[in-house]
Amino acid sequence: MIEKDSIISRFVSYVTIDTQSDENSSSTPSTQKQWNLARKLHQELIEFGLKDATMDDNGYIMATLPATANTVVPTIGFIAHYDTTPDFTGTDVKPQIIEKYEGGDIVLNEDLDIILSPDDFEDLLAYKSQTLITTDGTTLLGADDKAGITEIMEAAKYLINHPEIKHGPIRIGFTPDEEIGRGAHKFDVEKFGAEWAYTMDGSQIGELEFENFNAASVKVFVKGKSVHPGYAKGKMINSIHIAQDFISSLPRLETPEHTSGREGFFHLNGIHGDVEETVLEYILRDHNKEHFEARKEVLNNLALEINSQYGLELVTLEIKDQYFNMREKIEPVMHIVELAEKAMRAVYVKPIIKPIRGGTDGSQLSFMGLPCPNIFAGGHNFHGRFEYVPVESMIKATEVIIKITELAAKK
Known part of the structure; x- marks a missing residue:
């Protein structure tokens, strides 16, 4: 044929x-x-x-x-x-x-x-x-x-x-x-x-x-404060360490390498930065719309928690929906x-x-x-x-x- x-x-x-x-x-x-x-x-x-x-x-x-x-x-x-x-x-x-x-x-x-x-x-x-x-x-x-x-x-x-x-x-x-x-x-x-x-x-x-997945892209901006390391006690804020805390606070098993079927995930697919600023790039995926929105809330709440610990707005998010x-x-x-x-x-x-x-x-x-x-x-x-x-x-x-x-x- x-x-x-x-x-x-x-x-x-x-x-x-x-x-x-x-x-x-x-x-x-x-x-x-x-x-x-x-x-x-x-x-x-x-x-x-x-x-x-x-x-x-x-x-x-x-x-x-x-x-x-x-x-x-x-x-x-x-x-x-x-x-x-x-x-x-x-x-x-x-x-x-x-x-x-x-x-x-x-x-x-x-x-x-x-x-x-x-x-x-x-x-x-x-x-x-x-x-x-x-x-x-x-x-x-x-x-x-x-x-x-x-x-x-x-x-x-x-x-x-x-x-x-x-x-x-x-x-x-x-x-x-x-x-x-x-x-x-x-x-x-x-x-x-x-x-x-x-x-x-x-x-x-x-x-x-x-x-298919509901999808969003996320950029996490982490601010720091650079000070000469020899005189940094009580003054330096290392954005890389704060970014590390952000990463490790997310569910470790809710990542692409641990999920299948209709299971959603947080995927860290990019990171770059220094003491002064670190940027994390994530994608969020979930077939269930409610779970998808809940994933955004997890990120927002984590940013609020870190900011409250320091008493400063060090972590800000940019979340963009991609498709549904x-x-x-x-x-x-x-x-x-x-x-x-x-x-x-x-x-x-x-x-x-x-x-x-x-x-x-x-x-x-x-x-x-x-x-x-x-x-x-x-x-x-x-x-x-x-x-x-x-x-x-x-x-x-x-x-x-x-x-x-x-x-x-x-x-």
């Missing part, structure tokens, strides 16, 4: 274009190099014959696959992002294609002794005899989310070539800067015009997600999740319905009025040198897209 060679060729053509985003940039896209893939995607959609394909000044790409059904069918959308994470280099990606994976170690880079092993990544064993695409060990791969883009493009091409498949209007959307939390910030929901959509941005085959759990927006329209689940089963994929331990453009879009669950794109070990994707998973994701459009037209 879906051509394996076409999937591989398209995916490789996308991942070899560097599209890392940059959280320190204020432009959209946040990096100029994202335009290289954006322009390519826009041109490919035009070549598909999608005459309304547009790309705005911020790099948001939209196009419509016209309906083939003779009845009124809801307009649905499929969305993916073309940036890759700034956490690991995406420059000069050299994909390696492993045919008929035998189940053992994969040497990614012999010179650097970098090995992708099922001893470390047990999920590999689920893909024995399949074709894997890996990195060469020096970069990430970019399956997050160029696998999703590949699947949407291949599904669109297939539907164009098979007009006998009846479907309603299908909207396609590609966005920049998802990896730095801005993928939906300038997404024009009204222009997109879909009743609902799906992000093709999940991981292993079968994933279907409609709930989309479950509350999806539950009133659960038929869109049930449709995706039915489509998966129809193409012999077992649905894995679970909460996302992270964020997704779908969360922000859901709160912007576009309900948007998340479907697997097939990749594993995102954001690092051990990233890989089974080609067969990408084929199945493409089949799921096609089947969703077909089933939606039969309702």
Whole structure:
């Protein structure tokens, strides 16, 4: 049904274009190099014959696959992002294609002794005899989310070539800067015009997600007072020590390395400072909204307690909400999740319905009025040198897209 060679060729053509985003940039896209893939995607959609394909000044790409059904069918959308994470280099990606994976170690880079092993990544064993695409060990791969883009493009091409498949209007959307939390910030929901959509941005085959973390970023500013250490008694206030007290006062087991499922956490992901001032950077995550708000209170109360001990306002907080759990927006329209689940089963994929331990453009879009669950794109070990994707998973994701459009037209 879906051509394996076409999937591989398209995916490789996308991942070899560097599209890392940059959280320190204020432009959209946040990096100029994202335009290289954006322009390519826009041109490919035009070549598909999608005459309304547009790309705005911020790099948001939209196009419509016209309906083939003779009845009124809801307009649905499929969305993916073309940036890759700034956490690991995406420059000069050299994909390696492993045919008929035998189940053992994969040497990614012999010179650097970098090995992708099922001893470390047990999920590999689920893909024995399949074709894997890996990195060469020096970069990430970019399956997050160029696998999703590949699947949407291949599904669109297939539907164009098979007009006998009846479907309603299908909207396609590609966005920049998802990896730095801005993928939906300038997404024009009204222009997109879909009743609902799906992000093709999940991981292993079968994933279907409609709930995610509530999320906030926190900066903790700790003031100190610098005095010559030889004459500092009773005068110096060392902000580093106070910051250390702040860190150690938080629940030690409520951190990413000790939590799973729907358990939330405090994550210290940055610290810099000196005697005069120390800044701590945290992210807060929790699926439960009440628990999420309680985590903010824990931080506020801790700051108040430390300040009262010194009789000075030494600790101040800057808390910024980032996104919220989309479950509350999806539950009133659960038929869109049930449709995706039915489509998966129809193409012999077992649905894995679970909460996302992270964020997704779908969360922000859901709160912007576009309900948007998340479907697997097939990749594993995102954001690092051990990233890989089974080609067969990408084929199945493409089949799921096609089947969703077909089933939606039969309702």
